[in-house]
Amino acid sequence: MSQPAEADALVIGGGIVGAACAHEMARRGLRVRVLDNASGGATGAGMGHLVAMDDNPAELALSHYSIGLWNQLRTRLPAACAYRNCGTLWLAADNAEMDLARAKQAALAEHGVAGELLDGAALGALEPMLRKHLGGALKIPGDGILYAPATAHWLLHETPGVSCERATVRAIAAHRVELDDGRVLRAEYVVLANGLAARDLLPALPLRAKKGHLLITDRYPRQVSHQLVELGYAASAHASNGTSVAFNVQPRPTGQLLIGSSRQFDTLDPAIDADVLAPMLQRAVAYLPGLAQLNGIRAWTGFRAATPDGLPILGRHPQEKGLWLAVGHEGLGVTTAPGSGRLLASLMLGERPDIDAFAYRPERFATLAALPPAPGTAP
Structure with missing residues (x-):
């Protein structure tokens, strides 16, 4: 059963990347609803380091930018986030x-x-x-370092305009999310940010x-x-x-x-x-x-x-105009979460990002850029 839109944006995944995306969209006045199945994912299993990595220029640009954003947040982080x-x-x-x-x-x-x-x-x-x-x-x-699960929780529960629901998503499309209990949620923006599990909802992702x-x-x-x-x-x-x-x-x-x-x-x-x-x-x-x-x-x-090139996928899905992607962060999700969230929110709202977003665009991968088959044709 379809329900009326209760949010401007639906974020799938309440780990550190999804939480950062929700935080940034809410900062811009959007009503954000986060859907998470409480599996913990990579956020619950990683080291929580904030490190400037320079394997390639795009990796360094995003990690350095993100550390700067963490530094802006550090005085507000509660003790449970264990920032050092x-x-x-x-x-x-x-x-x-x-x-x-x-x-x-x-x-x-x-x-x-x-x-x-x-x-x-x-x-x-x-x-x-x-x-x-x-x-x-x-x-x-x-x-620096921080405790990522507590930090994600803080971003989700202390950011005005963000609400959270424990839910398992069964299917996604532009502007539309179907839950395993049969409910259908709609929003202007749907953000896929649940790490490796994103492959189950979008098999074309090269993760x-x-x-x-x-x-x-x-x-x-x-x-x-x-x-x-x-x-x-x-x-x-x-x-x-x-x-x-x-x-x-x-x-x-x-x-x-x-x-x-x-x-x-x-x-x-x-x-x-x-x-x-x-x-x-x-x-x-x-x-x-x-x-x-x-x-x-x-x-x-x-x-x-x-991802095949070691960089995250950040941006609008080339074929599903209401679907946005924030996945593929490998071992740098904690470091690059705030930069990823701010970059994605800027692209959504037509703002000029603080750093060049070209290297992270989804359409660099053929599986995402390819047009879907026409209805009634063989795949």
């Missing part, structure tokens, strides 16, 4: 990798991201738990699952002050095949250490895979030998939604 401006140390394993650090510093500086090169001695003084004789590091002081493992330790007196990432992390993060691990450790405000990271393709099995978790932890201990003496209290997995 801890910065990131990109670690060079040896002197040869310091060349990578210098190149990264230059690339980030071109986009206004400040960075400081540290030699091995300075690095050891900052983070004495690291193994001795590392080559040094690039320090990015503007990076691929990347499974990841994380482990968190017990609480200890402060062991690490910065987010620690090896310089080889980007190669692992953007690999397109196989299984890979990289060193990534994040200090939580609780005194715990959150340990990552791994990537596996083409599996939707949520079970812990010892053949992946073990080398991930071995990699972590190789950089932080003292980790071997700490208790790990929980390990879990999650699934990132990756």
Whole structure:
């Protein structure tokens, strides 16, 4: 049974990206209704880092822009969001990798991201738990961390004009959402922002699952002050095949250490895979030998939604004019959520976005740009 429009926009997905989209649309005066099945998704499983990533210019533009927006929100975030401006140390394993650090510093500086090169001695003084004789590091002081589930909840429930409903969506179309209880909701704008699950509603989306493992330790007196990432992390993060691990450790405000990271393709099995978790932890201990003496209290997995080119899909569906897409953020959904939300809202309302939206356009993928078959014809 069709119901009259109760909102100007319907957002499918209440994770960090959907919440940011809802927040931005409501800021512009739209009535926004968020539909979420409470599965948690990637928002409930990720690390929650806010990191300027520079694998390509479009990735850096969106991540740097988004960190600036997080900085505008940071004083309003409640304690439960656990925001910390801890910065990131990109670690060079040896002197040869310091060349990578210098190149990264230059690339980030071109986009206004400040960075400081540290030699091995300075690095050891900052983070004495690291193994001795590392080559040094690039320090990015503007990076931070937050607790993404609490932050998404805050954006959804403390933004005037946003309402939330626990619901499972069965089908979507331009201006129309059908729920599994038979209700049909209508709105001027329908936003698909539910990560990997978006494939179930729009199979043409070129999204691929990347499974990841994380482990968190017990609480200890402060062991690490910065987010620690090896310089080889980007190669692992953007690999397109196989299984890979990289060193990534994040200090939580609780005194715990959150340990990552791994990537596996083409599996939707949520079970812990010892053949992946073990080398991930071995990699972590190789950089932080003292980790071997700490208790790990929980390990879990999650699934990132990756596009073929590693960039999110942000914009209007080429063939469904009332349907808007905010998916495919892979491992940068928390970092890039506010930028994605603001960019999408600007495009919806005919505003000029603060950054160039061309690289994220949905029609760059043939499966989305192709015209649907005419009625009555064979597919």
